[in-house]
Amino acid sequence: MKPVTGALAILVMGSSLSGCGYMFGEEGYFRDRGGDYQLSTVEPRMQVPDGINSKPLGDMLPVPGVTAPANADKFVVPRPQPMMVSGNDAGFSLQQTGSRRWLLAANSPTELYGRVRQFFDDYQVPVASESSSLGEFETEWLAFDLQSSNPLVRRLTPSVGEGRRLEGREQRFRVRIEPGVQGANSEIHVLHMSRSQGGPQSEWPDDSDNSNLERALLAEMETYLNQSDTASAASLATSLQGSVADTAELSEDGAGNPVLTIQRDFNRAWAAVGSALGRADLAVADLNRSSGVYYIDLEQSASEQAEEAGFFARLFGRGEPEPESGADRVQVRLTQIGNQVQVTVERSIDSATDLGLARDLLTRIRDNLS
Incomplete structure (x- = not known):
């Protein structure tokens, strides 16, 4: 029996050794997959169909940048940076x-x-x-x-x-x-x-x-709701001191339209925006304070407008103006919402303007607030 047992043991050892390559080698079932990522391809980002609103998504686990030439035969795969979790995230x-x-x-x-x-x-x-x-x-x-x-x-x-x-x-x-x-x-x-x-x-x-x-x-x-807590705290902190510019923030509303939010009462925000329009060299063709609207003429600057006769009569006119034929005008509208004023740019009360133009005008207003 001993010769038979020995032969069986040698046979089992030989078969197990020969099977290591099949199980653990480069072509084996349990092979090392640590370098498989080098064979992966970069796919284009998913495109959201037109007409559907979406929020921008960042990379959750970005791949670290290459800091040295990859000329070594073996190297340690770097771990991705951990995700940053901010305590100020929107609630x-x-x-x-x-x-x-x-x-x-x-x-x-x-x-x-x-x-x-x-x-x-x-x-x-x-x-x-x-x-x-x-x-x-x-x-x-x-x-x-x-x-x-x-x-x-x-x-x-x-x-x-x-x-x-x-x-x-x-x-x-x-x-x-x-x-x-x-x-x-x-x-x-x-x-x-x-x-x-x-x-x-x-x-x-x-x-x-x-x-x-x-x-x-x-x-x-x-x-x-995401802005209400911040707005209330900011309004309380700045109600006694600080400039209007310190309380102004350019953001977007729920529909993606640019909005300039000012943590002030309507009277002060109205005066501040009017002064900012002049410093930004934006021509105010007319205004309606009861509706909270400045009518901006895009075809000329404030300096050019000041040279024309009747400028002050138009500036302090009342009621909604009748636009001149072919005039390119937009409305800068101030709306009191709670303890803050939101400034938006519109073509008319029921039609929006180009988002790029609206953001540019609101940026110029914000940069010229005092």
Whole structure:
């Protein structure tokens, strides 16, 4: 038996040694895959289809740059830098799964209810009914074609969508704040309803009548809520001292339009923007303080305009002007929202201007504030 046992042992050892290459070699099943990344290719970034809003995404795990020629046969693969987590990250984010959208908040429903309610107060939208115990309230009906001066209506109108009629229609929203899936998080849900003005329809639909308006309102609430804490603190700190320029911040609203936010009352912001327009050499063709609008003539500078007769008569005129035929004008509009003033650039009260032009003009205004 001993010769047989020895032969079997040698056979097993030989087969195991010959199998190491099959199991652990370069072609083996358990081979070292540490250098496989060198064979990978860089794929183009995913393109979001036109007409869909998206937020820019950065690289979560960027590949470290090469600091030395790769001429060594073997080297240690560097580890990626850890992700930086900031304690100042926004506490509100827009989420979507299929056709379902909501605003995720890092607050409990009880903490959040008053802040969401304040959003509609600041945007001058009356609330028809509310229940703090249910975390729900409903707005009054809004006629977009008759209430175009309302701050929220101006924000939402561009999102109505092509082929959607506003004349003779009225809109309302229901907001519901529910506990989130994780811990103290909350979810803000919006439902939109539309009907003929003065119509009898009153039952809420299962899904929003216009998903674009639902998305636009959630995006506007996201911007407002993320800025509200910072705005309140900044307003309190600068109410007694500091220049207007120190409180001005250029950002974007929920629809991606540039907005210059000034943490001052309307009177001081109006005066500061008027002075900034002059220092920026932007020609003010007319103004309407009650509407909070400066009418800017893009075809000439302020210095050229000052040489023309009747400049001061036009500058201090009242009422909305009749644009000259062929004149290229835009409106710099100031809107009081809570304890801050938002400055925007528009072609008219119901049409937006080019985003690049709007950002350029707001940048010039901000840089000339004092």
